[in-house]
Amino acid sequence: MPEDARETRYVFVTGGVCSSLGKGVAAASLGCLLESRGYKVALQKFDPYINVDPGTMSPYQHGEVYVTDDGAETDLDLGYYERFTNSVVTRLNSVSTGQVYDAVIKRERRGGYLGKTVQVIPHITDEIKRRIVELSEYSKADIQIIEIGGTVGDIEGVPFLEAIRQMALEVGRARALFIHLTLIPLVGGANELKTKPTQHSVMKLREIGISPDILLCRVPRRMSKEMRDKIALFCNVQPDSVVNALDIKSTVYEIPLMYQKEGLDELVLSKFGLPAADRDLASWRKVVDIITTSTRHVRIGVVGKYIKLQDSYRSIYDGLIHGGVANRVHVDIVKIFSEDLEEKGKVRRLANLDGILVPWGFGKRGTEGKIAAISYARKNKLPFFGICLGMQLSVAEFARNACKLKGANSTELDPNTPHPVICLMEEQKAIVDKGGTMRLGAYPCVLEPDSLVGLAYGAREISERHRHRYEFNNAYRDVMEAAGMRFSGTSPNGELVEIIELVDHPWFVACQFHPELKSRPRNPHPLFREFIRAATEHAGD
Numbered sequence: 001m002p003e004d005a006r007e008t009r010y011v012f013v014t015g016g017v018c019s020s021l022g023k024g025v026a027a028a029s030l031g032c033l034l035e036s037r038g039y040k041v042a043l044q045k046f047d048p049y050i051n052v053d054p055g056t057m058s059p060y061q062h063g064e065v066y067v068t069d070d071g072a073e074t075d076l077d078l079g080y081y082e083r084f085t086n087s088v089v090t091r092l093n094s095v096s097t098g099q100v101y102d103a104v105i106k107r108e109r110r111g112g113y114l115g116k117t118v119q120v121i122p123h124i125t126d127e128i129k130r131r132i133v134e135l136s137e138y139s140k141a142d143i144q145i146i147e148i149g150g151t152v153g154d155i156e157g158v159p160f161l162e163a164i165r166q167m168a169l170e171v172g173r174a175r176a177l178f179i180h181l182t183l184i185p186l187v188g189g190a191n192e193l194k195t196k197p198t199q200h201s202v203m204k205l206r207e208i209g210i211s212p213d214i215l216l217c218r219v220p221r222r223m224s225k226e227m228r229d230k231i232a233l234f235c236n237v238q239p240d241s242v243v244n245a246l247d248i249k250s251t252v253y254e255i256p257l258m259y260q261k262e263g264l265d266e267l268v269l270s271k272f273g274l275p276a277a278d279r280d281l282a283s284w285r286k287v288v289d290i291i292t293t294s295t296r297h298v299r300i301g302v303v304g305k306y307i308k309l310q311d312s313y314r315s316i317y318d319g320l321i322h323g324g325v326a327n328r329v330h331v332d333i334v335k336i337f338s339e340d341l342e343e344k345g346k347v348r349r350l351a352n353l354d355g356i357l358v359p360w361g362f363g364k365r366g367t368e369g370k371i372a373a374i375s376y377a378r379k380n381k382l383p384f385f386g387i388c389l390g391m392q393l394s395v396a397e398f399a400r401n402a403c404k405l406k407g408a409n410s411t412e413l414d415p416n417t418p419h420p421v422i423c424l425m426e427e428q429k430a431i432v433d434k435g436g437t438m439r440l441g442a443y444p445c446v447l448e449p450d451s452l453v454g455l456a457y458g459a460r461e462i463s464e465r466h467r468h469r470y471e472f473n474n475a476y477r478d479v480m481e482a483a484g485m486r487f488s489g490t491s492p493n494g495e496l497v498e499i500i501e502l503v504d505h506p507w508f509v510a511c512q513f514h515p516e517l518k519s520r521p522r523n524p525h526p527l528f529r530e531f532i533r534a535a536t537e538h539a540g541d
């Protein structure tokens with residue numbers, strides 16, 4: 001087994017034909033399988049866009065922003081990396097064109113290039129390679145899986161492809177492997193599988209000097225031997241390196257098991273000449289079994305603004321599924337567009353739910369619909385879970401309706417509110433830059449031992465990840481406490497309210513942080529576990 005970072009093996013994962021083929025899940029699944037064989041893995045994502053990070057992008061553009069413990073705002077694929085493996089990601093695991101250029105330009109301004117002309121090759125590519133090695137040195141992984149965002153053929157991806165081509169040459173082909181994920185579409189009335197797009201995509205890769213070792217072919221049904229042979233011949237790979245990447249309908253967690261059946265991990269290890277010790281996938285298989293065989297159902301309404309986009313609340317949906325695994329129930333997620341609840345009487349459609357979750361969000365649109373849903377859950381004693389903006393709105397709802405503070409709101413949503421129950425901290429007021437200026441990353445939180453959350457975590461102090469600007473306004477603590485709100489989690493100095501719950505309610509918990517970012521299928525987050533438990537009890541009533 002390799003002893004130091006210089007011996008790390010590199011698997012480079014590229015994508016062809018079109019986007020959304022599941023490159024992130026494929027990389028994470030390979031990580032899961034290699035880990036099950038006893039290898040230490042690290043996963044890294046390169047995003048060719050020019051933004052420094054996705055923090056400034058709209059959720060409609062980019063989906064969820066995944067926050068790391070050290071406060072980086074990253075691509076949601078990093079969520080798959082953490083959920084599918086035991087690795088913990090940091091800012092080193094996420095690199096964008098913006099970051100690479102930013103570093104190179106700063107170095108140039110300091111005179112770091114000693115009078116040279118600064119160019120894409122070698123300076124940008126050197127910076128990309130430096131970041132690959134930096135992660136290997138930090139993680140001490142046996143195998144580092146590097147996913148290149150975008151599709152081969154995109155102009156902006158070229159420097160990354162050039163960098164990994166150089167890298168493979170430098171470390172030697174024995175330590176570098178190229179995996180290309182591609183699409184084999186079904187075409188025409190005869191429903192034939194077509195290999196031509198894959199041939200073209202591989203040609204495009206070979207034009208820049210990368211010859212893939214393994215092709216993962218997204219297919220609706222297993223390819224025939226003739227078809228694999230044909231792809232192998234045209235794409236210059238060995239026939240056994242043309243791997244079926246079958247469409248999976250049941251659950252994304254089945255994908256590592258599918259790749260295992262197709263022999264992907266064995267293939268990768270044999271190409272590296274590494275031993276393939278026995279796999280231990282028992283805990284993973286158990287998760288998939290529970291998800292695919294649970295017969296009891298609970299219905300959870302997620303009331304959000306970004307519902308229309310599949311990936312905006314990715315980690316939250318996954319957290320709910322993990323909560324279902326912990327309770328051996330199937331969670332039916334009912335996506336509710338918050339603006340639809342803003343008309344009078346529309347909350348009635350919440351009546352058949354067993355629990356309501358109000359997730360994170362930015363801006364005013366749809367917030368009154370969320371408040372209506374929160375009010376409904378509070379009054380009807382329906383299990384409720386609020387996350388970030390979901391907590392802030394729970395505070396506003398309680399202030400308005402239980403404490404009679406008319407017009408109470410967050411100053412983000414109503415700058416002239418007479419009762420600014422959520423407001424900006426002094427430190428935030430002076431900040432003008434948008435990127436990376438929120439309260440980001442892991443912060444400690446102290447719990448009241450006999451509270452719902454104290455019991456859920458079974459711990460006195462916890463650490464959770466944040467991404468927000470606004471905070472609870474302590475001027476309202478006493479009046480809200482007197483009306484039945486409990487501040488069951490605060491920063492260690494007691495200054496920042498991190499969790500609220502209601503005394504007179506079976507399960508009403510809302511937190512300022514993002515618990516969904518630390519939930520794992522094999523280790524469901526305690527708050528999701530307990531929320532689903534309460535919802536299951538409600539369903540059984």
Ligand code: GLN
Pocket residue numbers: 359360361362363387388389390412467468469470471
């Ligand atoms: N918009 C709110 C804030 O900035 C909440 C952010 C969030 O839900 N992540 O504080």
